[in-house]
Amino acid sequence: MSSADDSRAGHRNGGASVKGFIQKVRFSHPPLNDSLEEEIQTFLIDEDQLHTFDDLTKVNPVTPTTVLKCLKARYSMRVFYTHAGCTLVALNPFQPIPDLYSLDVMNEYHCAPQPQEFKPHIFIVAEEAYRNVQGQLEPVNQSLVVSGESGAGKTWTSRCLMKYYATVAASSSVMKSQDTVERIERRVLDSNPIMEAFGNACTLRNNNSSRFGKYIQLQLDRCQLLVGASVQTYLLEKTRVACQPANERNFHIFYQMMKGATDEQRKEWKMPHGQHYAWLPNTEKIIEEDCFYETLDAMVNLGINTERQREIFRILAGILQLGNVDFSTSTDESKPCNLKEQSEDFLQRAAELLCVPSEELQTCLCVRTLKAGKQNVLKPCSQTECSMRRDCLAKVIYAQLFEWLVTFINNSMCADSSTWYNFIGVLDVYGFECFQINNLEQLCINYANEKLQQHFVAHYLRAQQDEYVSEGLQWSFVKYQDNQSCLDLIEGSPVSVFSLLNEESRLNRASDAKTFRVRLEKELSGNTNISWDKFRQVPHFTVAHYAGKVVYQIEGMVEKNKDPVPPELINLLQKSNNPLLHQLFNDKTTQNPAAKGLSKITVVSKFKNSLESLMRILHSTTPHYTRCIKPNPDCKPLTFTKEEVIVQLEACGIVETIHISAAGFPIRIPFKSFMQRYGLITKYSRFKSEGVCVGLVVYSPFLSLALFVNVTLSLLSLGLFNLVYAKDFLTQFTSLYEM
Numbered sequence: 001m002s003s004a005d006d007s008r009a010g011h012r013n014g015g016a017s018v019k020g021f022i023q024k025v026r027f028s029h030p031p032l033n034d035s036l037e038e039e040i041q042t043f044l045i046d047e048d049q050l051h052t053f054d055d056l057t058k059v060n061p062v063t064p065t066t067v068l069k070c071l072k073a074r075y076s077m078r079v080f081y082t083h084a085g086c087t088l089v090a091l092n093p094f095q096p097i098p099d100l101y102s103l104d105v106m107n108e109y110h111c112a113p114q115p116q117e118f119k120p121h122i123f124i125v126a127e128e129a130y131r132n133v134q135g136q137l138e139p140v141n142q143s144l145v146v147s148g149e150s151g152a153g154k155t156w157t158s159r160c161l162m163k164y165y166a167t168v169a170a171s172s173s174v175m176k177s178q179d180t181v182e183r184i185e186r187r188v189l190d191s192n193p194i195m196e197a198f199g200n201a202c203t204l205r206n207n208n209s210s211r212f213g214k215y216i217q218l219q220l221d222r223c224q225l226l227v228g229a230s231v232q233t234y235l236l237e238k239t240r241v242a243c244q245p246a247n248e249r250n251f252h253i254f255y256q257m258m259k260g261a262t263d264e265q266r267k268e269w270k271m272p273h274g275q276h277y278a279w280l281p282n283t284e285k286i287i288e289e290d291c292f293y294e295t296l297d298a299m300v301n302l303g304i305n306t307e308r309q310r311e312i313f314r315i316l317a318g319i320l321q322l323g324n325v326d327f328s329t330s331t332d333e334s335k336p337c338n339l340k341e342q343s344e345d346f347l348q349r350a351a352e353l354l355c356v357p358s359e360e361l362q363t364c365l366c367v368r369t370l371k372a373g374k375q376n377v378l379k380p381c382s383q384t385e386c387s388m389r390r391d392c393l394a395k396v397i398y399a400q401l402f403e404w405l406v407t408f409i410n411n412s413m414c415a416d417s418s419t420w421y422n423f424i425g426v427l428d429v430y431g432f433e434c435f436q437i438n439n440l441e442q443l444c445i446n447y448a449n450e451k452l453q454q455h456f457v458a459h460y461l462r463a464q465q466d467e468y469v470s471e472g473l474q475w476s477f478v479k480y481q482d483n484q485s486c487l488d489l490i491e492g493s494p495v496s497v498f499s500l501l502n503e504e505s506r507l508n509r510a511s512d513a514k515t516f517r518v519r520l521e522k523e524l525s526g527n528t529n530i531s532w533d534k535f536r537q538v539p540h541f542t543v544a545h546y547a548g549k550v551v552y553q554i555e556g557m558v559e560k561n562k563d564p565v566p567p568e569l570i571n572l573l574q575k576s577n578n579p580l581l582h583q584l585f586n587d588k589t590t591q592n593p594a595a596k597g598l599s600k601i602t603v604v605s606k607f608k609n610s611l612e613s614l615m616r617i618l619h620s621t622t623p624h625y626t627r628c629i630k631p632n633p634d635c636k637p638l639t640f641t642k643e644e645v646i647v648q649l650e651a652c653g654i655v656e657t658i659h660i661s662a663a664g665f666p667i668r669i670p671f672k673s674f675m676q677r678y679g680l681i682t683k684y685s686r687f688k689s690e691g692v693c694v695g696l697v698v699y700s701p702f703l704s705l706a707l708f709v710n711v712t713l714s715l716l717s718l719g720l721f722n723l724v725y726a727k728d729f730l731t732q733f734t735s736l737y738e739m
């Protein structure tokens with residue numbers, strides 16, 4: 001999907017994260033009666049033992065308190081990973097832990113006959129997915145969904161996963177393909193510093209916060225070797241280019257340039273030492289991500305040649321100069337605004353770096369062309385409009401550049417479709433957001449989280465419980481909240497928040513927030529997930545999300561949804577003599593707003609489409625969930641704040657997940673797939689065959705088969721599947737063995 005924008009940045013000042021906000025507990029926990037309280041106390045009495053619970057399904061009773069205490073005990077013993085049934089909980093240590101992710105550790109997990117018997121680790125999840133691909137059990141393709149709030153460790157985890165596959169999938173002894181694999185694995189890993197330099201920024205919550213979502217597909221050949229990768233990005237926060245929230249920074253790449261440039265580059269970029277840039281706040285803050293040479297190395301490795309690099313950096317330098325261009329009000333309304341003192345120099349430099357005529361640049365920023373019948377009428381813009389057009393120019397250039405980089409990276413890493421057969425996808429998306437002021441960008445992000453939650457619920461909670469019902473298993477229900485009605489409210493048809501927003505955006509008129517609020521209330525008040533606070537003056541609506549209520553401000557929402565780019569700006573950029581900039585706005589293969597008429601596609605429509613295609617992919621894969629938890633709000637090493645953690649545990653429904661995982665069968669394989677994969681053991685006649693040991697446990701009328709196989713290495717992966725059941729398995733199994 002495109003780098004559809006929105007100004008998450010603009011609304012974050014003083015914003016509180018979701019953690020301080022969630023008041024509603026999503027799932028209905030059983031009320032704490034005296035006996036449960038007693039059980040909890042009995043469990044907690046053995047304090048020294050709490051850290052030993054590698055899998056929270058073994059905790060008894062499972063309550064928010066007991067789960068929290070175990071995680072805290074483990075964290076203080078420096079154990080950062082814990083299984084929670086089908087989910088892995090990862091607590092962020094906020095400091096490098098020696099040897100936790102070393103090559104030796106990777107190899108240990110990779111070579112272990114039963115990795116799940118090792119200490120919980122992200123490598124278990126990685127290895128399980130890898131073995132699933134090797135086992136070719138449907139669905140063969142895998143998705144590793146990494147979630148959590150900002151700073152919880154999603155990007156770190158995704159990087160670990162990529163390194164793991166780049167190592168184990170390249171460690172094959174197939175010498176012939178070794179060269180390719182090495183090159184590819186290098187490229188896959190090198191895509192990270194580039195994407196992070198251009199897509200991450202230092203925020204109040206995380207020094208290296210990803211300002212976009214991504215889904216990386218690691219492509220594997222028939223031998224499960226890494227032969228390529230592709231990345232899909234979601235909703236880049238392009239507003240940050242022109243508007244940085246208080247105490248936050250712009251994208252890393254600008255600081256990298258500023259701090260890492262040689263004298264020669266400074267001259268070329270017209271960036272003398274000590275020059276202040278309005279769009280480059282907090283330059284004094286030094287963070288480890290300010291590593292220009294690492295980005296340059298990665299660019300070289302991915303094949304971005306020196307000339308291309310020059311073009312990229314000139315564009316970026318041009319954007320910075322643009323930020324220092326300010327307008328003064330014109331005394332005569334019929335005349336365009338003037339430039340403020342010094343702004344002329346900056347405009348001149350911006351024009352030179354962007355390779356466009358400076359007078360034309362100034363006219364585009366200050367004068368609007370209106371269509372009156374067949375004639376064009378020129379109308380001077382107000383001071384505010386001029387600033388908006390300047391910001392819009394910077395945003396559209398940056399978004400197109402980011403898009404181009406992603407396409408370039410994909411072209412450089414993606415394997416020919418005839419050479420790869422399966423993939424393992426890693427999804428790293430922004431967590432739930434709730435600030436003091438929330439607008440369209442929070443609505444999109446929270447909508448994405450609703451979709452993922454629905455996927456999780458469908459996959460683990462609902463599917464499992466529904467299946468137990470259809471199988472007639474005795475099962476005491478865990479109550480969970482189905483979020484379909486919230487999704488109906490946001491994206492449903494025929495009427496929803498999105499449909500009304502789109503309708504309003506298509507009307508060629510300035511939108512009025514109050515009128516739009518009335519319309520929302522009239523059309524949507526039948527849905528219990530939407531409400532309005534009668535005492536709040538500002539037009540708003542409140543959505544009851546699965547993770548809590550979020551109040552959205554209506555003002556500006558429709559305009560953001562339209563995301564208009566004045567055509568004069570596009571025309572100007574199309575004429576640029578910077579070959580890359582020229583290509584960005586002329587190439588039909590890129591998402592060129594002018595060429596493709598994208599300005600007519602609204603932000604929510606684009607986002608919804610991209611999310612739907614992501615969900616289709618997720619539904620076609622075997623998912624593995626990792627919930628990253630941020631143990632304290634200040635990113636302090638080894639500090640566990642229980643109030644911070646409990647809210648995150650509740651927001652992701654971990655207690656219910658544990659309940660269900662503990663009570664159910666965690667790994668299920670369709671009978672047909674099982675027989676296809678393991679039918680070969682029938683060759684080894686009877687149980688007494690050499691080296692084969694099969695144990696059969698029958699539960700009537702439903703069956704579980706525990707297989708303990710120690711035959712050949714080819715059956716090693718069987719260790720992953722410790723429990724299988726299927727209605728007619730006994731009949732078929734016994735007939736195979738002539739029992």
Ligand SMILES: Nc1ncnc2c1ncn2[C@@H]1O[C@H](COP(=O)(O)OP(=O)(O)OP(=O)(O)O)[C@@H](O)[C@H]1O
Nearest residue numbers: 094095096150151152153154155156206208209210
């Ligand atoms: N397993 C880990 N070991 C050591 N440090 C870690 C680990 N995971 C995360 N960190 C630290 O926490 C910081 C924040 O992690 P990360 O950037 O992955 O968060 P995130 O969830 O991706 O946040 P955002 O949503 O803002 O992008 C990292 O920069 C790193 O310093």
